[in-house]
Amino acid sequence: MERSDVRSLYLLAAFLVCAYAMPFLVGAWAGTVRLDERWLGNLATVVVGGVMQGGVYAMFALGLTLIFGVMRIINAAHGEMVMMGAYLTWVAFFYLGVDPLLSIVLTLPIAFVFGVVVQKLLLDAAVGAPELTGLLITFGLGLAMIYTAELIFTTDFRTIPYAPGTVQLTSAIAVGQNRVISFVLAVAISTAVYLFLKLSRLGKAVRATALNAEVAMVCGIDVRRIYLITTGLAAALAVAGGALVSIQFGFNPETGVLYTLQAFAIIVLGGRGHYVGALIGGLMLAVLENLVSLMVPNGTAMVELAAYGLMISVLLIRPGGLMGVKEG
Amino acid sequence: MTRVEHLRNLALLGACAVALAILPHALTVYLRSFVLFTMMYVVLALSWNIISGFTGYTSFGHVAFYGIGAYACAILVADYRWHWLPTLGVGAVLAAVVGVGIGYPVLRLKGPYFAIAMLGAAEGTRVVATVWDGLTHGGLGISLPSAETSLETYDAMLVLMLLTIVVAYGVGHSRFGVRLNAIREDEVAAEALGINATLYKLAAFVLSAVFPAVAGGIQAYKVLYIDPPSVFFVQITIAMALMSMLGGKGTVIGPIVGAMLLYTAQELTWVNFPTAHLIAYGLFIVLVARFMPRGLMGFAIDRGWVRKGMIH
Numbered sequence: 042m043e044r045s046d047v048r049s050l051y052l053l054a055a056f057l058v059c060a061y062a063m064p065f066l067v068g069a070w071a072g073t074v075r076l077d078e079r080w081l082g083n084l085a086t087v088v089v090g091g092v093m094q095g096g097v098y099a100m101f102a103l104g105l106t107l108i109f110g111v112m113r114i115i116n117a118a119h120g121e122m123v124m125m126g127a128y129l130t131w132v133a134f135f136y137l138g139v140d141p142l143l144s145i146v147l148t149l150p151i152a153f154v155f156g157v158v159v160q161k162l163l164l165d166a167a168v169g170a171p172e173l174t175g176l177l178i179t180f181g182l183g184l185a186m187i188y189t190a191e192l193i194f195t196t197d198f199r200t201i202p203y204a205p206g207t208v209q210l211t212s213a214i215a216v217g218q219n220r221v222i223s224f225v226l227a228v229a230i231s232t233a234v235y236l237f238l239k240l241s242r243l244g245k246a247v248r249a250t251a252l253n254a255e256v257a258m259v260c261g262i263d264v265r266r267i268y269l270i271t272t273g274l275a276a277a278l279a280v281a282g283g284a285l286v287s288i289q290f291g292f293n294p295e296t297g298v299l300y301t302l303q304a305f306a307i308i309v310l311g312g313r314g315h316y317v318g319a320l321i322g323g324l325m326l327a328v329l330e331n332l333v334s335l336m337v338p339n340g341t342a343m344v345e346l347a348a349y350g351l352m353i354s355v356l357l358i359r360p361g362g363l364m365g366v367k368e369g
Numbered sequence: 370m371t372r373v374e375h376l377r378n379l380a381l382l383g384a385c386a387v388a389l390a391i392l393p394h395a396l397t398v399y400l401r402s403f404v405l406f407t408m409m410y411v412v413l414a415l416s417w418n419i420i421s422g423f424t425g426y427t428s429f430g431h432v433a434f435y436g437i438g439a440y441a442c443a444i445l446v447a448d449y450r451w452h453w454l455p456t457l458g459v460g461a462v463l464a465a466v467v468g469v470g471i472g473y474p475v476l477r478l479k480g481p482y483f484a485i486a487m488l489g490a491a492e493g494t495r496v497v498a499t500v501w502d503g504l505t506h507g508g509l510g511i512s513l514p515s516a517e518t519s520l521e522t523y524d525a526m527l528v529l530m531l532l533t534i535v536v537a538y539g540v541g542h543s544r545f546g547v548r549l550n551a552i553r554e555d556e557v558a559a560e561a562l563g564i565n566a567t568l569y570k571l572a573a574f575v576l577s578a579v580f581p582a583v584a585g586g587i588q589a590y591k592v593l594y595i596d597p598p599s600v601f602f603v604q605i606t607i608a609m610a611l612m613s614m615l616g617g618k619g620t621v622i623g624p625i626v627g628a629m630l631l632y633t634a635q636e637l638t639w640v641n642f643p644t645a646h647l648i649a650y651g652l653f654i655v656l657v658a659r660f661m662p663r664g665l666m667g668f669a670i671d672r673g674w675v676r677k678g679m680i681h
Contacts, residue, residue, distance in 0.1 A: 180654065185655070186605075342496050349496070
């Protein structure tokens, strides 16, 4: 690492400390922070809940960072793919009576095929083009997906009642059962994808293409095929994320936009195309969001502001992100 | 371009101006506001084009300036009883100040990073407008006292559009514009030639922020009700980008044509297919970006209808 690189890392660390201190300061000022035992229990619950939520965020952000890393395309329809996953799970649950977790087995192949088709028809043309092309293509796709979903499912919020019980971790910390299940599954899927990328021959080809597509091509890698697999995998991760989101939160066709922006913030935090970075970024964002919603008045809007603030600040301090190399 | 061609273009613009100035007297109220909004989108697309077409920095959050202008007008008119015309100036100055504040740090980023940062900045501005309810009335929005004659806003938008076209044309054909193009093609090389890229980018950014703010102000006074989701709507940014791309990014005539075509198409589909028009719109965005990334101007250049290597 260069010296300037190390310095920017320190700067980023200092910034993050401030960012996490912020909700406490605002909370102290607004009087929502009370240092009694019950409040500390709340705080611990919120942090643990944030970690659980972060695992799911990290999983669908992994899909975004894959596409961004391999093809330099920002997939603005990523949140809509998450939303699609939520609706697929909902349909499977209410019409076919399939268990939401079991339905992942059904929806993943659908998602993979969807990703491959999108890549083949649309994104292949955007590889190597100015970023606007890819952004507009995916944004248009996202819009079409949102309004198709509205046409079919209306704008009503849907929920899937699943594992409503709580798990008592300590006497003070209780977490919803659905969150624990989602977290465990998200970590398992993320780990599987990570191992696939690290160890398998195909995964190595994906990483080689991300590093340098031309050299990969010279080495005999069928780059177009790698692109297909990348987008297919990314769509599958988003849809799996949707399934796990759907058993925790209500959703409607327009919730996807928020997930897109969260995923942007996460990959910026972690570093482009950096898989472990996406995981850390997901955890950090979710914990910060939960802290803000616990302590800052006007919580739901402020949660969004915190995410955008974090994203822009990290971009400015260290465009390569936590784990990434310096780039601009 | 030769002097004769400049004069011809100016005469053409003048003829359009006269026609558009007479036109509203012959139109129904609906058609008048249709022409007004078409002109607004011409302004938006052309100003977006200054930073993103000429300079190559894809702004995915330009709606922030539009919203700032709309809020400046609405707050001053509704809460402080100003006349609406001076509020447009306040909006423009505010947008310029915010433009420097956002642009100075964010223009250091390149390519997709700049686009993401701008998207975040615009969404952040929307949240601020929602949360700061002491100033902006939060999510309730602001209703403006109705004193509007639709001719006033029409004329204001017409003047703004002519001004934007003249400025965009002027920028495109000046040394300033050539330097912006140089930054777009190769920023390092441009700096090596002695162009102060930071300053030029910032100037282009602020210039492209001012006009949308004024347009936002006029729109607020036209519609008489604004709230954060409607004036900080991501799709307005998308429309700016798409219109420029459809006509031809980096040209002057391109965004104008693109705005007219796209807004008309949007209005027609909206009238005829109220439920499915947004799906069709989404697919249309996909098709334009997928098959016509260089726009109609690129198409015309390939056919040899217009000269290559010029800004039209």
